[in-house]
Amino acid sequence: MKYMLTLIGEESGWQDSSPEEMEQIMSTWGEFEAELRESGAMIAGEALQPSPTATTVRIGEDGERVITDGPFAETKEQVGGFYLLECGDLDEALGWARKIPLRDGAVEVRAVFDTSEWLPKTPAQ
Amino acid sequence: MAAEDAGAVVVTGEEIGRLFRHESGRAVASLIRRFGDFDLAEETVQDAFEVALERWPREGVPDNPGAWITTVAANKALDRLRRAATLREKTALLEQEAMRAEPEPPPGDQLGEFPDDRLRLIFTCCHPALAPEARIALTLRTLGGLTTPQIARAFLTSESAMAQRLVRAKRKIRDAGIAYEVPGADRMPERLPSVLATLYLIFNEGYLASHSDTDNLIRSELCVEAIRLARVVHSLMPREPEVEGLLALMLIQDSRRDARMADGEMVLLEDQDRSLWDREEIEEGLALVESAASRTRVPGPYLLQAAIAAEHARAPTAADTDWPRIAHLYGWLAAVQPSPVVELNRAVAIAMAEGPERGLELIDRLEGLDSYLHLHAARADLLRRAGEPERARRAYERALELVSNPVERTFIERRISELASP
Numbered sequence: 001m002k003y004m005l006t007l008i009g010e011e012s013g014w015q016d017s018s019p020e021e022m023e024q025i026m027s028t029w030g031e032f033e034a035e036l037r038e039s040g041a042m043i044a045g046e047a048l049q050p051s052p053t054a055t056t057v058r059i060g061e062d063g064e065r066v067i068t069d070g071p072f073a074e075t076k077e078q079v080g081g082f083y084l085l086e087c088g089d090l091d092e093a094l095g096w097a098r099k100i101p102l103r104d105g106a107v108e109v110r111a112v113f114d115t116s117e118w119l120p121k122t123p124a125q
Numbered sequence: 126m127a128a129e130d131a132g133a134v135v136v137t138g139e140e141i142g143r144l145f146r147h148e149s150g151r152a153v154a155s156l157i158r159r160f161g162d163f164d165l166a167e168e169t170v171q172d173a174f175e176v177a178l179e180r181w182p183r184e185g186v187p188d189n190p191g192a193w194i195t196t197v198a199a200n201k202a203l204d205r206l207r208r209a210a211t212l213r214e215k216t217a218l219l220e221q222e223a224m225r226a227e228p229e230p231p232p233g234d235q236l237g238e239f240p241d242d243r244l245r246l247i248f249t250c251c252h253p254a255l256a257p258e259a260r261i262a263l264t265l266r267t268l269g270g271l272t273t274p275q276i277a278r279a280f281l282t283s284e285s286a287m288a289q290r291l292v293r294a295k296r297k298i299r300d301a302g303i304a305y306e307v308p309g310a311d312r313m314p315e316r317l318p319s320v321l322a323t324l325y326l327i328f329n330e331g332y333l334a335s336h337s338d339t340d341n342l343i344r345s346e347l348c349v350e351a352i353r354l355a356r357v358v359h360s361l362m363p364r365e366p367e368v369e370g371l372l373a374l375m376l377i378q379d380s381r382r383d384a385r386m387a388d389g390e391m392v393l394l395e396d397q398d399r400s401l402w403d404r405e406e407i408e409e410g411l412a413l414v415e416s417a418a419s420r421t422r423v424p425g426p427y428l429l430q431a432a433i434a435a436e437h438a439r440a441p442t443a444a445d446t447d448w449p450r451i452a453h454l455y456g457w458l459a460a461v462q463p464s465p466v467v468e469l470n471r472a473v474a475i476a477m478a479e480g481p482e483r484g485l486e487l488i489d490r491l492e493g494l495d496s497y498l499h500l501h502a503a504r505a506d507l508l509r510r511a512g513e514p515e516r517a518r519r520a521y522e523r524a525l526e527l528v529s530n531p532v533e534r535t536f537i538e539r540r541i542s543e544l545a546s547p
Contacts, residue, residue, distance in 0.1 A: 089302050089303065090304065094254070
């Protein structure tokens, strides 16, 4: 099964870290991602630019698309990145989520909707 | 099949119902493994019940009712799938099942016995990714064989709300990819506690129900059910000290059920008539604590709580209670499971061992329990023992503001009136 791990947290802070701290943070993440890639579970994973750079396209009641500056919700915690993983079951995905070297915030784990479960299968031949 | 001589066997529908309920968890678990479908498993086990109601009174109860139910339900499931086989996905499922059915018997099948899938099922139903209420409901429904209306009544909620809770939980198991398996040793430390907590929540839900109230009969049945399920887990994981600890804790608590209430009023442990305690449950509980303790270097929270309950059970009278040892055990418990409530209990044990003043000193240092009823009740009791009736009364009055259970309310009111007229 595919799982999406969404990384959520407060954005302030890490830009203010000293160069030594930055290096420490980067190397911890580097080790984590190396392990993830080696396991074969990683399909994709990226960190995002900070939420003030986000642009939101909201669909109005009449179907109108309205473009606004900023993230979809003005909350203290924001989505900061994601991983898309291939895992055997939820426990395996949770195992990776626990290992993510975040210092605060949260990781939301959700299975990707599997269309093969309900769409008619096309015959192989 | 047993009892060919039908004339010799008399089983009532009620007996079949009880026997069936106790044996059905095994069948449900086995069918979920084979077909990967909770609803199909539950429905076909229910079909098998109909067959049993018709045949068991005539032919007698089979030697191995669990295996009988599993076989009948599995055949019903295959029938259903065949009937629905025009749908492609069901055909695929049938093929899968056919492939899975014969070639490799699951482990434990060597003796021709039915493999026990109940351990898998309980770990799935009690997965920490499910809300605690959902774990309880699913466990009682699938392993306990209780009906949705029964569970709804036991938890004082509507049938439709309970049905929805069950549907949502089963959907999450499927859609979130919660595995149907017993976790490996590496994941056991994070998975076992949620199984044990679920069983203990079921037990407490029953234990807190007042036994004198006939409306609460189904609620007090929950204690019996929790103990039964803990026995199942214990039989499948016999060498796990926390499982032994939980079973022992429940047994020793349950042994006091007839002494806890008198004339509709709560009776404190120290005032209970100990001759009403269930000796058989106590003996079993004590043996479990000893067996677990002999194999454990660092006891877990359930074993420690059981050891504390065992100290009370061992004392012939309240005055014989070994309070220094209980205080010591609470010290351990506070170390493995730090919480202000454990600290409160430890303070009370120290007060009983060393005098109320020492306990009051410790209680007054606790933080974060100001709206906790039992903190004020414990303070009041220690102040009463310390010969400070006025301060004791004030503490009971604070407790009275926080109490919601009518039995506890009556108890506190009685204590206040006793203080007013010494």
